[in-house]
Amino acid sequence: MGKESVQKSNKPRAIRRLVIWYKRNSAVTSIVDTAASSAVTAGNVAGNVVSGAGSVVSTASNVASNVAGNVAGNVVSSAESVVNTASSVVSSASSIAKNTLQPLVFDPLKRLQNNDNVLDSVEDTQSKRIWIAVDGMGGDYAPGPILEGCLEAISRFPINIKFVVKIEKVKDAAEKTGLAELLENEIAKKRLELIDSGEPIGMNEEATAVRKRKNASVNVAMDLVRNNKAEAVYSAGNSGAMMASAIFRIGRLKGIDRPAIGALFPTRDQTRPVLVLDVGANTDCKPSYLHQFALLGNIYAKDVLQVKKPRIGLLNIGEEECKGNDLSLKTFELLSSEKSFNFGGNCEGRDVLSGSFDVVVCDGFTGNILLKFLESVGGVLLDILRSELPRGRRGKVGSAFLKSNLLRIKKRLDHAEHGGALLLGVNGICVIGHGSSKSLSVVSALRLAHSAVNHGVMDNLNQLQKLQVLNS
Numbered sequence: 001m002g003k004e005s006v007q008k009s010n011k012p013r014a015i016r017r018l019v020i021w022y023k024r025n026s027a028v029t030s031i032v033d034t035a036a037s038s039a040v041t042a043g044n045v046a047g048n049v050v051s052g053a054g055s056v057v058s059t060a061s062n063v064a065s066n067v068a069g070n071v072a073g074n075v076v077s078s079a080e081s082v083v084n085t086a087s088s089v090v091s092s093a094s095s096i097a098k099n100t101l102q103p104l105v106f107d108p109l110k111r112l113q114n115n116d117n118v119l120d121s122v123e124d125t126q127s128k129r130i131w132i133a134v135d136g137m138g139g140d141y142a143p144g145p146i147l148e149g150c151l152e153a154i155s156r157f158p159i160n161i162k163f164v165v166k167i168e169k170v171k172d173a174a175e176k177t178g179l180a181e182l183l184e185n186e187i188a189k190k191r192l193e194l195i196d197s198g199e200p201i202g203m204n205e206e207a208t209a210v211r212k213r214k215n216a217s218v219n220v221a222m223d224l225v226r227n228n229k230a231e232a233v234y235s236a237g238n239s240g241a242m243m244a245s246a247i248f249r250i251g252r253l254k255g256i257d258r259p260a261i262g263a264l265f266p267t268r269d270q271t272r273p274v275l276v277l278d279v280g281a282n283t284d285c286k287p288s289y290l291h292q293f294a295l296l297g298n299i300y301a302k303d304v305l306q307v308k309k310p311r312i313g314l315l316n317i318g319e320e321e322c323k324g325n326d327l328s329l330k331t332f333e334l335l336s337s338e339k340s341f342n343f344g345g346n347c348e349g350r351d352v353l354s355g356s357f358d359v360v361v362c363d364g365f366t367g368n369i370l371l372k373f374l375e376s377v378g379g380v381l382l383d384i385l386r387s388e389l390p391r392g393r394r395g396k397v398g399s400a401f402l403k404s405n406l407l408r409i410k411k412r413l414d415h416a417e418h419g420g421a422l423l424l425g426v427n428g429i430c431v432i433g434h435g436s437s438k439s440l441s442v443v444s445a446l447r448l449a450h451s452a453v454n455h456g457v458m459d460n461l462n463q464l465q466k467l468q469v470l471n472s
Contacts, residue, residue, distance in 0.1 A: 129158045129191070130453050132446060133230035136165030137200035137217035138237020140435050144173040146236065149442020151182055154191050156443065157450050162230050164195045164221040195220060200237050203435060207240030210248065218242055222249040225428045232449040234420065236433030236442070243281055246426040255464055258282050259425030260293045261364070261432060262300060263371055264448075267355035274352060275301055276315075276360045279367035279421060287330040290314070290361050291338065295464055296424040297359035298341040303455040305358065313347030313357035315366060321346065327363065335361075420445030422452060424461070429453055 134150055136143040143165050150161045163170065174180040186192040198215035201207075210219055218237055222245045224230040235242050243259060252259060262277035277293050278285070294312050301310035314331055316324045321332050323346065335343045347360050352370070362370070389402075420441070423430040431449045433441055 129160050130232070130450060131160045131162055131224075131230045132449050133162045133164060133195075133221040133224040133233040134442075134446075135200070135217045135221045135233070135235035135237055135242075136163045136170060137197065138235040138242075139433065139437050140203075140236075141438060142200070142236065143170045144177050144179075145438040146442055147173060147183065148177060148179060149437075149439035150192065150446070151179060151186060152439060153443045153446040154186055157447060159446060159450050160190075161192045161446075162195050162221075162224055163192060164197045164217050164224070166199070166217075167194050167196050170194065195224070197221075201241035203238050205238060205241070207238065207244040210241050210245045216241075216245075218245045219249065222246060222428075222430075225430075226250045231453045232429035232431065234431045234433060234442075234445050234449055236420075236435060236437040236445075239280060239432050239435075242430065242432050243423060243426075246423055246428065246430050250426055250428040253425055253427055253461055253464060256292055256296070256425040258285075258289050258292070259423050260289075260296060261367075261421045262297060262424050263367075263421040265353060265374060267353050269355045272307070272355060272358070273305065274355070274357055274360060275305065276352065276362070276367055276370065277424065278362065278364040279371045280364045281423070282363065283365040283368075285327065285363040287327060287334050290327070290331045290363070291334045292425070293361045294335055294338070294341060294343070294359065296461065297361060299460045299464070300422065300424060300452075300457060301358045303457045303460055304451055307358045309342050310358035311344040311356070312341050313344050313351065313360045315352070315360050315362035315370075316346035316348065319346050319348060331361075420448055422448065427458075427462075429458060 134146065136146050136150075139146055147163065147165075147170055150163060153159060154161060170183075171180070174183045183192070187194070197217040197220040198213060200217045201209050201213065210216060213219070218235050218241055221230075221233045221235065225233050226249050233246075239261070243261075246259065259281060260278035261281045262275050263279045264273040265276055267274050275297050277297050278289075282289060294314075298310050298312060301307045312335065314328065314335055316328050316332075318324070321336075322329075324332070328346075332346065344357055347357050349370075351357065352360055420431040420433040420437075423432055429449060429452045431445050431452075433445045437445070
């Protein structure tokens with residue numbers, strides 16, 4: 001029996017376990033409520049005993065004897081002991097129920113979700129460390145969070161960093177964030193090197209500004225790759241400038257008219273993300289561009305995502321081959337006739353995250369809207385879940401059991417976990433980060449860069465020029 005059939009046969013069992021888990025969660029909540037209610041009843045009984053003891057004292061005083069008074073005193077003392085015991089029961093009933101019963105609850109969601117990330121599996125701390133050039137001046141919050149992410153990535157992955165930045169600015173940022181000592185240690189270990197540069201290309205500047213400002217940080221970083229002093233480059237700055245710098249400095253692959261930005265989107269299967277390209281580099285496309293995007297994505301999915309036979313989809317408004325605008329119809333014809341990859345037909349918007357496709361191609365205008373929409377989904381979904389959780393003790397107990405699951409959901413939908421997108425079609429490994437990238441996004445992007453280098457993506461991309469379709 002194949003892996004897919006085994007997974008299908010396990011789905012009903014997993015769903016049954018999920019139902020059992022929620023039933024047990026409900027039972028735990030009910031028991032906690034019952035325990036608390038019983039404790040309150042015990043307190044009321046104790047109060048009644050105290051009240052009765054008080055009456056005995058009063059009666060004993062009125063009726064008369066020291067013996068009766070002593071007896072009443074003993075009753076009062078016993079009643080106080082009962083009150084203290086009841087109070088202790090009230091305060092600990094909830095925690096006892098939770099601590100006793102929670103270990104017995106089986107959480108099938110942990111079995112439904114695979115915690116291993118396909119990109120994490122390639123990290124080997126014993127392998128040769130590679131050099132990555134980082135544009136430390138690019139991004140809304142540079143250079144502080146970019147430096148923090150680089151220092152974290154150095155400790156986690158077998159990489160070294162050439163940090164391209166205005167040196168006085170990064171030292172000031174390191175002092176303010178408490179990273180000065182760690183920065184000096186990594187420099188002393190020769191795992192991080194500071195490379196001086198000019199100011200970055202601003203987010204509002206034209207991409208062609210890279211031709212005039214030779215010492216812009218993104219240009220200096222790109223030159224390190226061109227001169228074989230780094231094996232990959234990362235920038236969270238102006239993405240248009242990053243693309244222009246890559247084209248002017250390291251050039252396009254032969255046979256590729258336009259490079260594309262490829263972003264990884266999560267799917268139902270945590271171990272199998274989908275690559276969507278282009279997500280912003282080319283707003284106006286020809287059918288031949290989308291055909292080339294499919295060729296690039298196919299190689300990336302094979303090498304980095306480790307999919308033996310990636311399924312390629314064309315983003316469209318319907319599954320039928322007669323649907324779509326002129327660009328979609330002509331592209332469909334090209335992709336259908338291509339023999340070097342597995343074309344799965346049109347991909348509707350609802351299919352992008354379904355896991356039915358490994359690569360989805362579209363023009364940059366549509367892809368960028370799709371990317372920005374997905375970035376908002378995680379936060380909105382978690383807000384909805386929080387608002388729908390029940391109030392009071394029941395809600396708190398339920399939230400305690402669901403907390404780890406909610407955190408995993410957030411992690412899977414958080415765009416910062418993917419960190420960056422690959423610029424495919426240029427003669428080097430370039431990772432483009434989001435302008436608002438902070439340390440987590442930087443770590444994720446550098447992991448992506450290391451993975452691409454580690455799998456020899458460029459060797460296979462360079463083989464594209466041998467395809468007859470690109471030479472025709």
